[in-house]
Amino acid sequence: MVVSHGHSDHVNGVPVLCRRLRVPVYANRATAAETGLHGAVGPELSLCFEAGCDFEVGSIRLTSFPVPHDSADPSGFVISDGAVKVGFATDLGSLTLEVLDSLADCDALILESNHDEVMLREGPYPAMLKKRVKGPRGHLSNDDAAELLQSVAHPGLRQLVLAHLSTTNNKPELPLQTAGKALAGRAPSVEISLGWQDRPGLVIRVG
Ligand SMILES: [Zn+2]
Ligand SMILES: [Zn+2]
Numbered sequence: 001m002v003v004s005h006g007h008s009d010h011v012n013g014v015p016v017l018c019r020r021l022r023v024p025v026y027a028n029r030a031t032a033a034e035t036g037l038h039g040a041v042g043p044e045l046s047l048c049f050e051a052g053c054d055f056e057v058g059s060i061r062l063t064s065f066p067v068p069h070d071s072a073d074p075s076g077f078v079i080s081d082g083a084v085k086v087g088f089a090t091d092l093g094s095l096t097l098e099v100l101d102s103l104a105d106c107d108a109l110i111l112e113s114n115h116d117e118v119m120l121r122e123g124p125y126p127a128m129l130k131k132r133v134k135g136p137r138g139h140l141s142n143d144d145a146a147e148l149l150q151s152v153a154h155p156g157l158r159q160l161v162l163a164h165l166s167t168t169n170n171k172p173e174l175p176l177q178t179a180g181k182a183l184a185g186r187a188p189s190v191e192i193s194l195g196w197q198d199r200p201g202l203v204i205r206v207g
């Protein structure tokens with residue numbers, strides 16, 4: 001199991017899951033320190049990766065890259081078995097050159113499409129939380145995700161999972177429509193699916 005950053009929606013279930021399944025957890029040093037994760041999991045299942053570096057989990061190579069988000073040292077990942085490349089980026093508030101470079105040429109992308117900007121603006125969140133979510137270290141809107149896709153999409157992109165959807169400030173059809181428009185003519189064979197908060201998404205096959 002690999003932890004991208006220390007927020008509770010990503011970490012809370014990790015110690016129980018690791019101990020029950022007897023799988024190790026990988027976190028960078030800042031995330032481990034911020035969360036106390038390694039203490040909760042125990043030393044035999046605790047592994048560190050260096051932020052911004054490559055590391056291996058079995059036969060899979062992961063490359064971490066920094067993302068702009070309001071936690072200690074948040075990461076996105078490029079995951080590859082040598083034949084297929086998968087990009088993963090959720091929990092980022094803005095698009096940096098490093099993010100765009102890292103997610104180029106992927107066969108599959110798992111990408112945040114957190115909120116609809118109008119629903120967030122007019123919705124029930126308190127003003128401080130609205131400001132945080134839409135800020136440069138908050139979360140990508142559907143339109144932000146579309147901008148990212150316009151930059152990194154290519155004809156070899158086969159799978160796109162739109163993830164980290166807000167249940168309050170988004171509707172499933174909105175990210176699908178926005179991403180579909182952004183990809184039109186750029187990635188003709190891509191399949192788009194959604195990642196959910198309360199149930200597993202589709203099993204996708206790449207390669
Ligand atoms: Zn999150
Ligand atoms: Zn977060």
